[in-house]
Amino acid sequence: MDGSRIDDFEAPLTVRVARTMDDVQKIAVVRALVYMREQACPYEEEFDGNDLAGATHLIAEAGAEPLGCLRLRWFNGFAKVERVCVREGHRSGKVAKGLMAEAVEVIRRKGYTRFIGQVQAHLVPYWKRYGFIHRSERGVFVFSDRAYAEMEAIYDAHPDALTADTDPLVLDRPEGEWDSPGPLDRSAERGACPAQYRDRNGSPVPKPAQNAPAHKKVTAS
Numbered sequence: 001m002d003g004s005r006i007d008d009f010e011a012p013l014t015v016r017v018a019r020t021m022d023d024v025q026k027i028a029v030v031r032a033l034v035y036m037r038e039q040a041c042p043y044e045e046e047f048d049g050n051d052l053a054g055a056t057h058l059i060a061e062a063g064a065e066p067l068g069c070l071r072l073r074w075f076n077g078f079a080k081v082e083r084v085c086v087r088e089g090h091r092s093g094k095v096a097k098g099l100m101a102e103a104v105e106v107i108r109r110k111g112y113t114r115f116i117g118q119v120q121a122h123l124v125p126y127w128k129r130y131g132f133i134h135r136s137e138r139g140v141f142v143f144s145d146r147a148y149a150e151m152e153a154i155y156d157a158h159p160d161a162l163t164a165d166t167d168p169l170v171l172d173r174p175e176g177e178w179d180s181p182g183p184l185d186r187s188a189e190r191g192a193c194p195a196q197y198r199d200r201n202g203s204p205v206p207k208p209a210q211n212a213p214a215h216k217k218v219t220a221s
C-alpha cells in the first residue's frame, strides 16, 4: 500500500458514524492533514470546541485506513454539515460522494429535512452538484483566512424517520445502525434483574403489567 489512491487499498470503502475514541483519533488525523497542513488552519480554529458537544462525525475508511470525514451538528429544524474533507490522493472519487450520501441518509433518518453548509466560496458550484442551493442573500463571510458562502438543501421526509413513537429499543441503537439489533436489543434477552422487583428491605414488589404504558404522563401543576 503506498497510500496514493483508494483503488490501491485492498479493503473496500466504508462510510459510517464514528463511535469510538479510535474513530475520533482517526478523524483528528485526517483533519490535521487536510485543514492544518494543506490549508494552514490554526489548531484552535480547526478543533473549535464543537467536536464532542453534540456533533455526529462520519468517517470514510478503506479497512482501518481513514480517508475522509465530515461533521454534522444538529439545530432546531436543521442540520449543518461541516469539516468535509478527503485526504490528498483520494479525491475525485467515491470518498466524498460516499460521505455526503451517508450524511443525507443520517440526517433524513433522524427526521431532519433541512441541511445547511458554510462552504468555501470557490466550492459553491461543487456543492450545487449535491443539490444544495446557494443562499446568496446571506452574502460571503470570512473566518480562518477564507471566504465562505452558505448553501442549503431541502430533502423529502424519510419514510422511516425516527420519531418519539419509534420503538424504544430502536431509538437506543447505535447512531446510524437503526436497522439492526444493537447491544441493548441483545441485553433484553436476559430479562429484568430479579433484584429490581424487591424493595430496600428485600421484600418483593409487584412487576409492572405486561401491557402497561412505559411511563406516566406528568402534568405540570
Ligand SMILES: CC(C)(COP(=O)(O)OP(=O)(O)OC[C@H]1O[C@@H](n2cnc3c(N)ncnc32)[C@H](O)[C@@H]1OP(=O)(O)O)[C@@H](O)C(=O)NCCC(=O)NCCS
Residues within 6 Å of the ligand: 034, 083, 084, 085, 086, 087, 090, 091, 092, 093, 095, 096, 097, 118, 119, 120, 122, 123, 126
Ligand atoms: C472538498 C473535497 C472534500 C471534495 O472532494 P472530492 O469530491 O474528492 O473532489 P475533488 O477534490 O476532486 O474536487 C471536486 C471539485 O471541486 C474542485 N475543487 C476542489 N478544491 C478546489 C479548490 N481549492 N479550488 C477550486 N476548485 C476546487 C475540483 O477542481 C473539482 O472539480 P472537478 O470535479 O470539476 O474537477 C476535497 O477537495 C477536500 O477535502 N478539500 C480540502 C478540504 C476542503 O476544502 N473542504 C471543503 C470545505 S467547504
